[in-house]
Amino acid sequence: MSDDVLFEIRHMQKYFPIRGGILGRRVGNIKAVDDISLSIYKGSTLGVVGESGCGKTTAGRCILMLTPPTGGNIYYQMPGDARKRMLELEAEEDILFIKDPKAHKKKGGLIPELEEIRESYALNRKSSEELRRLRRNMQIVFQDPYSSLNPRMLVKDIIAEPMKIHSISGNKINITKRVKELMERVGLSPEHIYRYPHEFSGGQRQRIGVAKALALNPSFIVLDEPTSALDVSVQSQILNLLNDLQRELDLTYMFISHDLSTIKYMCNSICIMYLGKIVEMGIKEVIFAKPLHPYTEALLNSIPVPDPKLKRKRVPLSGDIPSPANPPKGCRFHTRCRYREAICEEVEPQLEDKGNGHVVACHFR
DSSP: OOSSEEEEEEEEEEEEEEEETTTTEEEEEEEEEEEEEEEEETTOEEEEEOOTTSSHHHHHHHHTTSSOOSEEEEEESOOHHHHHHHHHHHHHHHHHHHHOGGGGGSTTOSOHHHHHHHHHHBGGGSOHHHHHHHGGGEEEEOSOTTTSSOTTSOHHHHHHHHHHHTTOOOSHHHHHHHHHHHHHHTTOOGGGGGSOGGGSOHHHHHHHHHHHHHTTOOSEEEEESTTTTSOHHHHHHHHHHHHHHHHHHTOEEEEEESOHHHHHHHOSEEEEEETTEEEEEEEHHHHHHSOOSHHHHHHHHTSOOSOTTOOOOOOOOOSOOOOTTSOOSSSTTGGGOTTOOGGGGTSOOOOEEOSTTOEEOOTTO
């Protein structure tokens, strides 16, 4: 894993409007992603874990600008000195915002130098043409291989489509040659490029999805639960394929999953999300050895152990997940936390570094 940061996500938000009434006016927001900051390092795999509806997929789509974020900034390929300066200026901006919140909303921002950095490196500040060029370096493998492939297109045309869109394919002979190379790289027979998706099994379809993602030689791929729709026997094949491709092509992954065993196998670092917020983040070995947040503890306790004689004390979570349209005040997890105190219901905990890059948002950890 490199020390170079490929993506720097700062205070990213994504709110979806709730509309009601006869006129369909906006009556509220679903806070799918609510002020998250994280770093994705070159050559690494960042695992994103959480319950359904916590904002994992939305965060991945926002990073790729498939879903434009509501707020925050997504920096891509920022040099180390510019990143260091950006973090310093953001700390100053936070202080100024506390003193005068209204000034922050003025055009041009509070600090001109920080605005210049954002205009230079933030994906959400790029023009559509600039973003189109950068998209070659970022791809996604969707969760369901049954719905992510066009059933009316031949596999040859599905894999070749990104190359045609970006005009880097050349003539038909070169396209076909490249498609066959990609099919072979993902473990499929090149002769099957003239078949339709329904003629393949689930695992083979997911391999086709991986081949399509590799068509433009990207450096970063979002893997949105790529094995959840597959049989257990096929899951290991896809995971091994992804690991092999990462080593061979020097890829960077963002791996979204519910399965902590898969996350432990695939990832270098882990980000735990709950109700649109990051509650804990750190290196894989540290998170699994010493989880600090009560939600992380509950997730790890839910992992089955293949030993019928081993007895473990499990503490299941009680209650339902609150609505992201109306999240609880204070700590968002306090309605289900067995350690909660009065402060948890009033004050939202901030992420604090506990050493070795292990950060947690909890008043008592």
